[in-house]
Amino acid sequence: ENTMMIYVFVLMSSMRSLCSQFVRAKGYVKLYAIDGLLSTATTIFFNVLYLVVLKWGINGYMLAMISADTLSTLFLFYVAGLRRYLHIRGLNLSTSREMLRYSIPMIPNSIFWWVNNMASRYMIAYFMGEEYNGLFAVAYKIPTIIVLMSNIFMDAWQMSAVSDSPDKRASFFTRVFLFYQSLICTAASGLILFSKVITMILVSDSFYESWKYIPLLLLSTIFSCMSTFLGSVYMVEKKSMLNFITTGIGAVINVVLNFLFIPIFGVNGAAFATFLSYFVVFVLRVIDTRRFIPMHFHPMRLTFNTLVLLAQAFIMIFEVKGWIFFELILTVLMVVANMSALLATVAQLLLKRRPHPQHHEE
Structure with missing residues (x-):
């Protein structure tokens, strides 16, 4: 009705x-x-x-x-x-065809992105029941903090990406990606460290166990956000079909790995499957987008950040003896490793906002 x-x-x-x-x-x-x-x-x-x-x-x-x-x-x-x-007379068939060529692949792309985000929940409900699906859904709410940060960033970034001159795009994309990945990886590291505390404050006692699924979901969110960032390259170049293909590959991998991992590893198997699917999408886009914009991805820093987050995730999940000490050390390492990139970008923004001195001729 x-x-x-x-x-x-x-x-x-x-x-x-x-x-x-x-x-x-x-x-x-x-x-x-x-x-x-x-x-x-x-x-x-x-x-x-x-x-x-x-x-x-x-x-x-x-x-x-x-x-x-x-x-x-x-x-x-x-x-x-x-x-x-x-202006009705302003309708242009060639422009309309160009818009449709760009837009139509974005529809299945959105569906596949939805599959990547939601497939795990349906399969957890199928294999393990609604109780565990509820815990997984609650755990997913913490990584939305990263998604919120990313959305604010992407709103501003995409306009700059489109308006920037083509000859400067490679260096511009490189600088922005370095700041972006440093920001979200540092935030994720802090959220893993405090995942138990955050869960204790934000959810009821019956859902407290959901903290176990937060670390791997944060990792999957990190690579989802970085994949979305690289989707900006396809947007700038109007290559929406490639956006759709890479997302589709990730969705298929996600579904297959969920079927394999959930019966063996339980809910965290679904979280790990989601992480791997987004990781594959990211790697595919790193390889493919360099054809259009030869940006530098700082592979050493990216590898370091990923390994630190993986170490934090598994130390937290298995509650390794003395885990608080190890988590603190790894979080400090993450902050120290990424602080220079964060501070350099903030300083650059402040310099741009500073008014230029006025020169007066005598």
């Missing part, structure tokens, strides 16, 4: 996305940010109105989302004057 409302919800969500991305692409960054704040405020307002005051239940929740997206669409459309860009 909610089908029609779902259609309207998807329509208005898509319209808001279209308007906000167009505004962002036109360089109206402040308007884009203001819309984000207003959209959050109106979503909260309509949820309170429809759910708490009027008590409309699930229909109220969907209407709240529809109302907020509709207001956001109208706000962006009129404030940014998007009507100026609507």
Whole structure:
């Protein structure tokens, strides 16, 4: 009975996305940010109105989302004057074909990415039952901290990647990737160290056991984020088919390894299968993207970071005697190894923001 409302919800969500991305692409960054704040405020307002005051239940929740997206669409459309860009006579078949060639492979790519993220849960439920699936789902919430950091970074990064001049892209991608992997690996190292404490604070006692699955899920998230970063190369070069192919290979590997590992290793078998699938996607993209942008991946640093995180994961999972000491040492090593890259990028950003001295002629 909610089908029609779902259609309207998807329509208005898509319209808001279209308007906000167009505004962002036109360089109206402040308007884009203001819309984000207003959209959050109106979503909260309509949820309170429809759910708490009027008590409309699930229909109220969907209407709240529809109302907020509709207001956001109208706000962006009129404030940014998007009507100026609507010209029926401006439809161009060659441009439309080019857009479709780019867009259509992104649909199965999104499906395969969903398979990579969700296949483990269905197979854990099948092999081990809903109780373990619930623990796995709770454990997955901690790596979303890394995903949140990555999404904020990628929002800013993708615009820079597209607008940067082709002759400078290799050095630009290299610098950004070095900072990006240093940032998320250091964050993951800290989260592994405090995984027990975080779980104790954030979840109920009945789900405390979920901490055992956090370390390997953090590793899989790291390589998922770095694979997404390299997907930016395909975006810049408009090679969406390669994006789809590499993601598809990862999804197939994930499903196969889940079937093999879960019966033997349990829930952590699923986490390890997910890690390996994302690792394969990352390696494939490292090899392939160099054809388009010959960036340097700093393999020694990347190998060191991966080995440290793997060591932390297994020390934590098996609760090796004196594990706190080993975890602290490895986290400090991770911070020391990556601090120079992080500080260099922060210093560069601060220098760019510093106003240039004014020169006055006498």
